[in-house]
């Protein structure tokens with residue numbers, strides 16, 4: 001390698017690229033992994049294989065790495081591989097980064113013009129007997145769930161027409177369906193969105209296209225048993241700006257926000273758009289319908305938090321000043337005209353929300369999020385926003401106390417995933433990577449979801465630093 005990575009937070013300290021592909025058998029465990037935990041934990045990690053073409057690149061441009069922790073009989077084995085995307089193959093052949101700025105092909109080396117440039121680095125998805133590595137700017141790559149060998153790009157044998165595939169599909173365990181969408185579906189900065197359903201057998205059941213009011217960042221969406229909800233926040237893309245070598249996303253609050261709601265089982269022609277003031281969110285905890293009332297639970301902020309989008313928009317607002325009122329429930333009554341909705345606080349601010357899969361799309365009582373609290377230690381640089389969370393929160397939506405836990409003053413936490421229990425009445429477990437900023441090593445923590453304040457029941461010691469994942473996935477054996 002001819003030069004080093006830039007000395008900016010995206011590539012330094014705990015965020016320094018790792019680039020380690022490995023197999024480790026029988027990791028050292030402190031405490032005891034509950035015997036009933038039997039399955040595979042996958043993580044998607046941006047990990048740039050080469051120093052970026054431009055120093056002002058973002059963490060989120062990193063080549064997709066997939067890790068697998070296989071847990072059985074109290075033992076943990078670990079495997080990590082790059083997703084062999086067309087982009088990584090091209091870069092390896094040239095032994096340098098040929099691709100330019102985040103989601104801007106106009107800044108690429110001419111030798112890769114027209115080649116696939118997605119990095120498949122955001123979310124592992126398991127459905128229909130396939131493991132997909134997704135990123136919302138392109139099609140997913142299928143990966144062998146045991147060996148992590150890349151099989152190739154996936155689009156249902158050419159039947160999917162959308163050029164993109166969200167990193168946040170929604171799974172309905174009752175019907176077996178997977179709901180997903182692609183935005184910028186017909187190309188860069190287009191307003192086209194494809195809303196798709198994969199049936200329980202893994203076949204593409206439907207693909208319905210519609211247009212959003214403007215091309216904006218649509219990272220996640222919501223599904224209830226009766227409705228589909230598409231939020232649109234004013235981070236906008238513009239083809240002229242991209243062609244001039246500019247940023248993909250710019251914050252344009254004057255465009256306002258939109259929430260599109262349609263009946264599940266209906267057509268995109270029935271989308272009703274609510275127009276709202278500018279807000280921003282990337283992830284949604286859960287949603288449910290109660291007749292005509294649709295409830296969506298999330299933590300809207302007042303402006304976008306990502307430093308690379310703030311920079312492109314001439315903004316410099318620290319995370320502690322960009323937040324909103326924490327986690328809230330927005331309720332839309334479809335029987336009423338107009339754009340009004342109700343807002344009810346449900347918890348402190350944060351991100352990385354999840355619920356047990358049995359609770360998805362329904363009225364529910366418990367959710368899990370992450371936040372930063374000064375009593376659990378000082379801020380540490382980690383992850384794509386440059387500020388790691390240090391606290392896991394169990395939200396009690398039935399009126400009880402929210403509960404929190406930290407992992408030590410020198411620790412930040414990566415996204416947790418919920419593991420269901422096979423024991424009746426047991427709330428299951430949360431598993432996540434912990435960044436140890438004193439030793440610059442990682443460990444894996446397993447908490448009892450119903451007793452998070454007791455701390456980990458098991459800590460799996462990693463002999464190296466795990467770069468921060470974006471999202472993870474638990475697959476039962």
Ligand SMILES: [Fe+2]
Nearest residue numbers: 167219283471
């Ligand atoms: Fe996400």
